[in-house]
Amino acid sequence: MSKAPILQVQSITKAFGGIMALNNVSFDVFEGEILGIIGPNGSGKTTIVNCITGFIKKTSGHVLFRGKDISKKPAHKIADMGITRTFQIMRPYYSLPAYKNLVIPLFSPRARRTGGWRGGGRLGDRNTVGIDILEEIGFERDSYVPYKAAATLPTGYLKRLELARCLALKPDVIIGDEIFSGLSMSEIASMVPLIERLQMDGITIIMIEHRLRELFRVANRVMVLNFGEKLMEGRPAEVMADKRVKEAYFGSQEVEEVMTHA
């Protein structure tokens, strides 16, 4: 893990009317690491993703990507630079088969540039690349699953499809908004090695999670948000031991469980 921050978030503030969703939050993300962002409901986790990726406008603050200010750029420009995100509420292109879902991101300027698809623009090339990516992410190539309409896929596959949509762009940073939520234990167990492999491929990953136990297994560092403010930041073990974190999560059974087992 190199020590250059790939993404620097500098005192982001976001106010929805009178409500401070994010108050002066700053953190660095280093190249090749997995940073977890946790926090109770309504603590501003998804807002921070939206602010970094340009989906909503920040009230104030800056985001630097490899030292360059990207605060004012529109969402598609930021994605074009290599910061991709998944959505908490998965909305695939329902009417299309799973592999055709990937033809769309493969059509983007970044995918053309980074060679996300090979070939000379003849029809069908993006289809094969799409199926390749799906296989990488856990769709069995020879089964009917990649060819099924996205509307009929179960949640586990939809979450993978969201990740695959990011991978189609050959991203530098993936920001996963609750990749594990809504999945069964066994589905998560099969997702974890996938995340680890993405990290080994050199992709920096920011994970917003509610499933702490699984997150603490893969994350290098964890940041805790509470009521839009940064509570603390540190290695998983440090975070688990922290008293303030316990207080923020008071009442949440899973945390109690994780804390006692730690």
Add this chain to the structure above:
Amino acid sequence: MIKDQRRKERIDRGIKVRSDGIYAMMSWRELTYLVIPRLVLIIGMLILPLVLPGMYWQRVITITCIYALLAISFDFLAHFVGLVCLGGAFFVGTGGYLTAILNTSLGLPPLLTIPLATLLGASLCTLLLLPCLPLRGVFFAIVSLMYPLFAMRVIEALDILGGTDGIIGIDSFANRWVEQYMVIGITLLFLFGVRRLVNMDIGLVFRGVKDNDQAIRASGMNITIFKAIAVFIAAAMGCMSGACLVHIYMWSGISQFALDFSILPIAATVIGGGGTLVGPLIGCLILVPISELLRDFGTLRIVFYSLILVGFIVFRSEGVMVYGQRKYHQFERWTRI
């Protein structure tokens, strides 16, 4: 008491060519299965002018095709890009007036004015609609409805482009056969062209804009650019129909901005089945002749017309074409449950 209950079971026909995207043409049987419906449509359209009695009904077919072009353009924008555009009349008017100007002022023949008016008109319409493209759903629909009304009033109030009299003295086509076959040919060309387009990679992006534009942005693509391309294509179809219309009537006036050109294509799309592209054409083939037949009833015409529309919506809300496709592609049988 357990009642004997039945339900209708639908089974896809076991033919390879039906499976989506994989065109395995293995036998004559499968080839004919695939080709026959298309052939029926193409040949049917081509022989229609020959079998119809008299010039009146031949003209009706020409007008039907002009409405069909508009309906296909509406269907494309509404069901494949997610823009419900009520500005069909604006496309017709723009294409019509451009043709009129090119023909009367510059003296260009119809063979040149139609493609020129199509391209110029589509560019103009796209430019003018550009500020509204970030709007979605009903908001875009309302704003796009405003354009033809706006254009009509501007021409009327400023008395430009011939004012309420319009521009007269426009060349007609060489003869009525050229007129009919040109319009029919253009309609079929655009029908199959758009069908091909929506299944290409860029067409998938259009459909993505409709399904989930946030994911398109997250994939590093500018939604507005793709919407603009789609509007250009749709406007080109609208402008081309306007250009043909002006050459047929040899006159261009503010009635080309009339709401008929916005509303009738939508009704045709509803009746024919939205999202099928062929449906709107079928819908126009039903609606326009009916509207002509009902002329005998005078003002009661609108009542009958509305009743027919309501009937279709209540009893076949999915649309004729969707119903037809289902019957063609699936077996149906009753099973006991």
